[in-house]
Amino acid sequence: MKFAVVVFPGSNCDHDAYYAVKHVLGQDAAFVWHKDTSLAGADVVILPGGFAHGDYLRTGAIARFSPIMQAVRRFADVGGPVLGICNGFQVLLEAGLLPGAMLRNRSVKFQCEHVFVRVEQTDTPFSTACRQGQVLKIPIAHGEGNYYAEPAVVERLEQNRQVIFRYTTAAGAATPDANPNGSVNNIAGLCSEARNVVGLMPHPERACELAIGSADGLVVLESAVKSVTRGAFAAAG
């Protein structure tokens, strides 16, 4: 199966995602330039981290108008699995593929550290290989990861079980202290109503080998392989 890793001007985790998919997971992977209009037959699309278009105006605000985003939207509309990591999550929010927006971190600092996230739901293409309640040690690196949505929207997200990852302690408790950026309800990642589009601020692709501190993120990418292999969330890119 094939992963497409979208490259915007300013993406800087595109190679991390490519490496994790290609060399750790052993899957086919291809970079797709933001001005391309086709996803080149990919089974899974990753919008990587970084600073697309310099984060000018707002994070993700310019990237959502890149030509490739029309193909990503079509792919998502027909059920294709799309994963937005960090800046990729911010792009999905600006594009309206996921609800809500990002504010500056509560600390007003760029937070770069390992955090713990708890897997809340396993019925998405990026969590299906996880155990519900599993706690993953994954790094974050962002200045604007303070997830916000109106209270009614947050309530709907919770009711629909769209919160997929939540910041917790190592023991899995969603406390205020375990929340690195001020996100409402400790939300670290969520999915679309159709559950095939997932965005998260932590970087699973940077936690795929013990040599670099944690391999806990691998299960997120393995989920995509498992999901596509068994035919769930399949679409032709």
Add this chain to the structure above:
Amino acid sequence: MRARVFVTLKPSVFDPQGTMVAEALHTLGYAAVKDVRQGKYFELEIDARTPDEARRIAAEAADKLLANPVIESYRIEVEASSAGAAA
């Protein structure tokens, strides 16, 4: 014609930067400053025949790009007298 667009976080949305700026002002001794809200300011030079047309174009630009309606609202001022003036 020049349109000025002021984009600010909605009152219900917490502004970490504004709060930090307020704290810095308090450190400087400006106890009278009770609150700070930080926003963005845009000047658009618009080729329009009437102020209303300029305002409509600026509002479209704000809706589509300049502001994120999830967290921000905006206000527009049109300066009709700048028509034809040198930049």
